[in-house]
Amino acid sequence: MPPPQFADHPAPQPPADEAVDALIDRARRLRGDVDAVRRDAVLFHEDDPQSRWQRALYELAVHHLDNLDEHLGQLRAGLPAQRAEAPAPRADDLEPDDPRTGSPLSRVGSAEWNLLTDEVSWSDELYEIFGRPPGSPPLSLDDLPAVLVPDDQPLLTAMVTGCLVDGRPMDGEFRIVRPDGGTLTLHMAGEPVLDAQGCTASMWAVIRDVSELRRGERTADGSGASVRREAHIERTEHRMAVEFRETVLPPWRGPLRLPHQGTGAALDVAAHYLPSASSGLIGGDWYDAMQLPDGRTLLTVGDLTGHGIPATSAMAMILGALRGMAVAGIEPGPLMGHLDQLLASSMQPALGSALCCRFDPDGSVLSWAQAGHPAPLLFRDGSGRQLPPADGVLLGAASTVAFEQDEVRLLPGDVLVLHTDGLTRRSDRGAGPEALLELAPRLAAARTAQECVRSVVEEFGGSERLDDACVLVARVGE
Template identity: 35%
Template structure:
């Protein structure tokens, strides 16, 4: 009885260790390696391999292999099917959660032909189920991320068309691998009398819900902007509409109405980063704006600012992911942006590419959306 109790206690301790050691990341290959390593450490004298099926079907691939010190681990699938029983020195079980479809196969082999005890078989099956749950979770999360990313890319890739008198370029960069996509977007709306409205916004939070809310903001903004209200009144209307909807998340937003005929731009900000204007000589200047509260608070209080935007000037509007850094004060980051000196005559595409490069936006901690615009020079007769 004491021996059986000790064996049961040993098995429980092993299961507790498995919970802490298997599935420490959202990477399925890492999970498989943790499983194989755990089995080698806890089943004396065994080698372990984990073969995964692709989430779209197809042949098995060797995701992990581990062996005791001094032995060589197998590096390719050996063709054994899931669910095989013990065969003296070898045991294979499905990488699956109960009755779900197997995600692959876990195989342990013991040199010398010693059979696996019942407690060892139970430990193998339990850890295989544990790993399968983590792999399944990682794959479901990947599908959600992929859906959100495709939704957002589709939305920001097709902004409305400004008037031909305005040249634009945009860019969207998601944060690093395995970071949930956020609610950043940019937009252009064609207005009357040759004017265009430029928009950049950022819904708070990440994930599919933020991307869906971003689409709702974008749709509402198009409808309101079509009335040709000035930018600060567009923000006021959006704020009141969103404040009545408890489901929508707050968002920051910057609107710029560009009037090429007058050589001017009118700005209004709802809690957003200030824009920057690059002159024809490549020098930069931050536009000083009064900043109202984010959309969705119902507070309002948005004010317009109008300044010249002449031929040769390139306006850049962006989300906070471009400049915010965990180890740097935002004022310092904005000062770095204002200190940039680009090649003289840089147009919207060059400004977007160069600013993204110099600020290391491809490795930013948050999503980045940018939109640059320049009034097209009138042909001289």
């Protein structure tokens, strides 16, 4: 048979050995670099979708580089006929990753089907790919579809017809079922070969086993989809937690000037919720202020452990119970004890801290109790101090210790600041009241509770705060 002429271009000349060797060296060095990053720079956790996706992409990149190395090695070795003339290397002389070991990562074989003589020529690699014994008759174009997955048979028929009848190059993938029952995904690229008169004499093709690559791509795609699902779930839960919080917390925005009976002092109240720096940790912090039936005022802040919907739902339960007991006239100390029992016996036990105050406008007396919570800060005449902490342990600890109740008399112009501990827990300082007490001159100059809250937010609303927080300011009218 005369040398074949391809339909679109003359037969290419093989590249110089030195150029191929240089490419092989560069590909192997790049493969080593990628593998080093995979081993040393990424900590993989099976339970983390992001980590699984990263691992799949690294493995896929390594597979691609292994394939590149194998293909360049075959190019360096020359055509199958040329390789047959050279003595076959012994298995003991081959490295584990040498493409000549028959690694299934991406084996490549070639075939030619002669239309004039019905002769079929397969390379040794193609026998291995199809799982057929060496020396057995290669599959003709008529027999080849029989080993394909039924759904892929029309695709192969269309590729072969387009190549032989219309002279179009082939480029496509199909799946075969090997004699051992295994399924492989193969990529076939080929062209019609013309005789001296310009007629199609045969078809030549390169067939590549891309099963591992496709599995790696499916793993990467699946892991990426898992990451997207996790992100969608996280965004949905975050939105629900925010909406739940906004529904439960007091509906008023800005200052709240609570009415009073008799000749007692009016109370100007303002509050603010500050999210964490990441905006992803919606916790169980709350604030509340409400007028009680007897004319007194309830002021409270608190913080439950946890984040997301479980924390906000537990916060709603606690805040509802707190409001009900305050309306019923229960004093702050006993009220803390009831909340402790409620949280300890709930279906989803949690720990929390709380501060509950009751202000009597007629005598300007503040009664308060706390459960593992920072004590109120009292600002008067340009200076501030923390009230002596009353005894109390965390809510939900099921302790037998009684919650102590304390009292303090407030004067006109006094500013009372209640806050959760996340307000002052910043990356550059520990939790504590000192940073808030430094705001005393600014709070003394403020004329409203809202101005006081604004000063606090300007100081502590920065991106370095590690947790969400609440602050409530009550200013006694002059």
